[in-house]
Amino acid sequence: MNLTDRVALVTGASRGLGRALAEQLAEAGAKLVLVARDVAPLDDFVASLGGRAIAVAADLGDKEAIHPLVARAEHVGPVEILVNNASALGALPMPALLDTDCEDLERVLAVNLVGPFRLTKAVAGAMAVRGRGLVLNISSDAAVEPYAGWGSYAVSKAALDHLTRIWASELGEAGLRFLAVDPGEMDTRMHADAIPDADRAALADPRDVARAIVAMMRDEAGAPNGARLVAPRWQEVAA
Amino acid sequence: MRALMEREGPASTRRAHREEMVAAHGHRGSRTMGATRRERRVEPRIAASAPALTPARAPRDARDEARLLILDPARGHADGGAAHALARWLRRGDLLVVNDAATLPASLPGRIGDAAVEIRLAEPPRAGRALAVLFGEGDWRTPTEHRPPPPPMGPGAVVRGEGLQAEIEHVSTLSPRLVTLRFRGADGAPLDDDALLAAIYAAGRPIQYAHLEDDLALWSVQTLYAGPPWAVELPSAGRPLSWRAIAGLRRAGVRLATVTHAAGLSATGDPAIDSALPLPERYRIGAATVAAIARTRAEGGRVIAVGTTVVRALEDACEWNGALTAGEGVAHLVIGPAHRLRIVDGLLTGMHAPGESHFRLLEAFAPRAALLAAHAHAARAGYLAHELGDLALIAPEVLADP
Numbered sequence: 001m002n003l004t005d006r007v008a009l010v011t012g013a014s015r016g017l018g019r020a021l022a023e024q025l026a027e028a029g030a031k032l033v034l035v036a037r038d039v040a041p042l043d044d045f046v047a048s049l050g051g052r053a054i055a056v057a058a059d060l061g062d063k064e065a066i067h068p069l070v071a072r073a074e075h076v077g078p079v080e081i082l083v084n085n086a087s088a089l090g091a092l093p094m095p096a097l098l099d100t101d102c103e104d105l106e107r108v109l110a111v112n113l114v115g116p117f118r119l120t121k122a123v124a125g126a127m128a129v130r131g132r133g134l135v136l137n138i139s140s141d142a143a144v145e146p147y148a149g150w151g152s153y154a155v156s157k158a159a160l161d162h163l164t165r166i167w168a169s170e171l172g173e174a175g176l177r178f179l180a181v182d183p184g185e186m187d188t189r190m191h192a193d194a195i196p197d198a199d200r201a202a203l204a205d206p207r208d209v210a211r212a213i214v215a216m217m218r219d220e221a222g223a224p225n226g227a228r229l230v231a232p233r234w235q236e237v238a239a
Numbered sequence: 240m241r242a243l244m245e246r247e248g249p250a251s252t253r254r255a256h257r258e259e260m261v262a263a264h265g266h267r268g269s270r271t272m273g274a275t276r277r278e279r280r281v282e283p284r285i286a287a288s289a290p291a292l293t294p295a296r297a298p299r300d301a302r303d304e305a306r307l308l309i310l311d312p313a314r315g316h317a318d319g320g321a322a323h324a325l326a327r328w329l330r331r332g333d334l335l336v337v338n339d340a341a342t343l344p345a346s347l348p349g350r351i352g353d354a355a356v357e358i359r360l361a362e363p364p365r366a367g368r369a370l371a372v373l374f375g376e377g378d379w380r381t382p383t384e385h386r387p388p389p390p391p392m393g394p395g396a397v398v399r400g401e402g403l404q405a406e407i408e409h410v411s412t413l414s415p416r417l418v419t420l421r422f423r424g425a426d427g428a429p430l431d432d433d434a435l436l437a438a439i440y441a442a443g444r445p446i447q448y449a450h451l452e453d454d455l456a457l458w459s460v461q462t463l464y465a466g467p468p469w470a471v472e473l474p475s476a477g478r479p480l481s482w483r484a485i486a487g488l489r490r491a492g493v494r495l496a497t498v499t500h501a502a503g504l505s506a507t508g509d510p511a512i513d514s515a516l517p518l519p520e521r522y523r524i525g526a527a528t529v530a531a532i533a534r535t536r537a538e539g540g541r542v543i544a545v546g547t548t549v550v551r552a553l554e555d556a557c558e559w560n561g562a563l564t565a566g567e568g569v570a571h572l573v574i575g576p577a578h579r580l581r582i583v584d585g586l587l588t589g590m591h592a593p594g595e596s597h598f599r600l601l602e603a604f605a606p607r608a609a610l611l612a613a614h615a616h617a618a619r620a621g622y623l624a625h626e627l628g629d630l631a632l633i634a635p636e637v638l639a640d641p
Contacts, residue, residue, distance in 0.1 A: 054433045067457045068440035071341055071468035075436055078466060125463035125482070126339060129495050170482070174489070 001134065001220050004029035007077040011035040011060055011119070012086030014042050016188035017138065020210035021083060026053065028214055030081065033073040035060070060086050060115030061107065070122045078130060079123045081217065084116035084160075085138040089194055090152040097151040105152045112156035117163060124167070128174040134217060137164045139180045139228065150194075161228050168226030180228040181216070183209045204232065290618035292590050294450035295628035298459045303481035306629040308590070308617050311638035312605035316613040318620065322479035322630055324487065325587070328637055331492030332540035334531055335587070338474040338548045339497040341465035344443030344457055345472070346379070349400040356389045356398060358405060359446055361504050361518055363469045364422060364435055368408065370518070372507045373398070373416045382449040383508025388416060401442035403430065414511045436468065446472050448506065450625055459627075469521065470502035475626035476546035476588050494535070496528040500548040500570070505626075516596060519569045522552035526565040532582060533563075541584040541634055547600050550574060553582040576602035585634025590617055590624045604633045 008025050012018035014036035022034050022045070032053035034042055039055035046053045056072055058065040073079050088111040091104045120135055127133025142150045143157035164180040171178070185191060187203035212231045216222065223229055299305065307319035309328055319328055329335070345360035357374040375387030392415075398405045404423050411417035422438075424430050430438065445455045462477040463485070485495065500522040507513055532553075535542055544550045555570035557563050563582055572578075576599060586604050591597040593611060601610050613631065622629040 056437075064457070067341070067461060068437070070465075071343070071440060072433055072436050074341060074466045075432065075468055122461075122465075126466040128482075128485070129337065129339065129464040129497055 001218055003081075003214070003218065005031060005077075006080045007031045007033065007073065008081035008083065009033040009035065009073050009079050009119075009123070010083040010085055011115075012138075013055075014038060016190055017183055017186060017206045017209060018083075018085040019045075020206040021085065021213060022053075023207070024210040024214040025081075028218075031076055033069075033076055033079070035069060035086065059111075060119065061088075061110035063118060066118045066122050070119070073123075074126070078126065080127070080133050082120060082123055082133070082135045083138065084119060084136065086115065087112045087138070087153070087156070087190075089190060092193055094149040094153070094194060095151075096149055100151055108152035109156050109159075112153065113159050113163070116160060120167065124171060124176060127176050128171055131175040133176045135164075135167065135176065135178045136213070136217070137161070137178070137180045139164075139182045141182050141184070141230075143180075143182070143228075164228070165226040172225040177220070177225050179216070179223060179226070181213060181231050182228065183213070183231045290615055292592055292614075292618050292622060292624035292628075294625045295623035296450060296452045298455070298627050301481070303479050303484050305479035306622055308613060308622055308629065308631040309637055310605055310609065310613045310631055310633045312609055312633070312635060314638040314640065315609065316616055317638055319632060323481055323484045325480075325484050325632070326487035326491040326493060328632055328634075329488065329491065329493045329541075329543065332535065332538050333493045333543060334496055334535040334540055335488060335493060335543050335545055336496045336498060336528065336532070336549050336553065336583075337462070337464060337477050337480070337545040338470070338500045338502065338552075339462070339464050339466040340470035340474055340499050340502060340548075341462075341468045342445060342457075342460040342470045342473045342502075343468050344440055344445050346446045347400050347403075347439065347443045349398040349405065351390050351392055351396060351398055354390045358398060358400065358420070359504060359507070360439075360471045361417070362471065362521065363501050364432070364439070365521075366432075367423075367430060367435060368419060368421050371405075371418055371420050372504065372509070372512060373418060374508075379447045379451070380449055383506055386508055388509075391415070399425075400438075401425075403435070403438040403442065413515055414509050416507070416509050417512050446504070448625075451627075464497070466497075467499050467523075469499055470548075472502050472505055473626050474500070474502045474546050474548055475628075476630060478627070479630055480545070494531060496531040497525070498528060498549055498552045499523040500552045502546075502548045517551070517570075517573065519571050520548070520551065521567065521569050522548075522555070523567045524552060524556055524563070524565055529563055529565045541636075542582060543585040543587060543632075543634055544583045545587045547574075547586070547588055547597055550580075550583050550586060550600065550603075554578070554580065557581045574603050575599040576607070578603040580604070585632065585637070587630055587632050589626065590614075590622050590629055590631060592624065601633060 008030045013022045013034035034055045035058050039057045042055040046055045056069050058069045088108050090108040137160050139161050140157045142154040143161050161180045164178045168178040185203050186206045187200050209231050303323035305322040307322050309319040310316045347358040349356050355376040359372045361370040373389040375389045377386050396407045405420040407418045408421045409419040422435050445460045447455045460473040501520045503520050551570045555572040558572050
């Protein structure tokens with residue numbers, strides 16, 4: 001997929017992997033719709049891109065935020081790439097299931113699962129009628145490994161992986177691609193929130209991961225529709 | 240393309256031209272009829288004999304359970320089942336053209352001095368300006384014709400809204416309530432397109448009318464394939480098209496294409512404005528759609544418009560240009576019985592009653608007698624009218640010979 005002038009909507013874009021993806025997509029020539037709860041950290045970056053990017057403040061756990069966000073994105077141009085990257089860890093330090101509040105689980109599912117579902121629902125119809133579109137759902141190895149203390153986050157990502165497969169099975173024939181991407185462990189604030197005592201030297205730079213993901217976006221034939229890919233090894237997984 | 244682009248012209252010329260067209264449409268409308276789309280002001284001669292359709296008062300739980308009335312101009316009408324099974328009435332090689340405009344929350348609360356007013360955008364804003372109709376206090380629960388007018392105001396007056404303000408830049412000769420607004424931030428600072436859209440979505444609500452039971456959610460007034468935020472009211476004929484319906488069409492070999500058309504106001508309650516509806520409306524037709532229509536016609540398929548806005552866009556583009564070309568334009572064409580269709584063969588539309596301007600558009604597709612018979616059947620059979628109601632498919636060769 002040639003990314004030049006394509007409109008890419010990236011959630012959770014103010015920091016970490018989302019910010020790195022925004023930078024890589026801008027370098028590839030895409031127009032950007034960058035979503036975060038707090039967009040102040042994006043001001044300088046958006047300004048540096050002239051009219052090729054907008055920042056939208058939105059809470060993806062809020063159903064009523066979706067159409068206002070999509071309308072602003074579609075005003076930039078037809079959205080052809082959606083990256084559902086925003087996610088919430090839930091309570092910190094991350095509690096065991098017996099210590100997890102019901103409301104905390106609901107909030108994590110609202111942001112990590114229902115939010116991506118709603119946002120995809122709001123853009124994929126137009127993509128399907130136009131006959132093309134790419135949706136990347138950012139997942140985690142917690143979706144497949146039963147790490148103690150990661151319950152809310154992990155089940156949200158496991159469900160997101162499967163949502164990716166179902167979207168692909170329903171809309172693949174209309175020309176849409178859906179991929180779930182496990183970015184691996186990265187040196188981000190979210191990782192530090194989850195595992196404060198991690199050895200940062202052992203963690204990947206989100207900019208390197210973003211480069212791999214953008215290469216993956218360009219490689220249209222590379223992975224079966226609905227696949228779950230591990231970003232650092234996407235080429236071997238795709239093969 | 241060139242002709243279309245030239246008609247748009249520079250901004251100042253465009254505004255002047257639009258104002259002329261609004262005035263011209265007013266005269267034309269007043270010579271013919273004064274009907275509106277959803278608040279059916281029925282011609283007295285017909286009111287005595289035509290049975291009334293019941294309005295749909297709320298969104299259905301399943302959008303594609305809307306009923307489908309089939310009308311073949313040469314063969315009469317039939318009940319067509321639910322909208323999700325639309326494909327059974329079409330054939331391989333047909334093309335459905337939908338309006339992919341998303342619906343703005345185009346009703347904005349405001350104040351002029353101490354008086355509460357409602358701004359209803361008549362078109363999507365462009366370069367900080369939009370044509371709008373002003374209402375006095377009250378909301379959609381009061382029928383528009385009973386709404387008080389806003390306080391008297393002229394150019395330079397400022398409507399203060401939530402998070403924005405709007406200066407009246409121009410007042411139409413058609414009605415003092417039809418104005419061109421120039422928007423700014425609440426602090427008076429200029430707003431770029433994106434900031435204005437954000438302010439409209441933060442403050443606005445969907446435009447709706449008194450036949451409904453409850454507030455409409457923004458989710459309820461979007462089609463499945465909504466894209467650019469151009470429509471001030473739901474392009475309603477497409478609302479029942481679920482993915483179940485569209486996937487069925489795809490399996491049956493029916494293709495889909497899009498136009499973007501800035502669907503405007505149905506009714507304002509101001510007789511002078513209502514007689515001029517539909518006002519000129521912006522549209523965009525892509526090269527892929529032009530190619531899909533050419534292919535369909537070359538292969539003997541039917542071009543079916545989903546909604547009157549699509550008919551207006553495609554026929555207007557052809558009217559001005561001699562042939563259908565890709566580009567943007569402003570639809571001035573008002574289609575009635577005398578119009579000879581050049582592009583569109585059939586129409587999927589809401590239920591329209593004799594006396595509505597939309598019914599006159601239908602007369603370009605089928606003889607009046609056939610439309611009246613179908614309407615009488617729809618009323619007796621309980622088909623629902625208005626933007627959340629049932630659908631009619633009017634197309635040639637859609638029914639078999641009896």
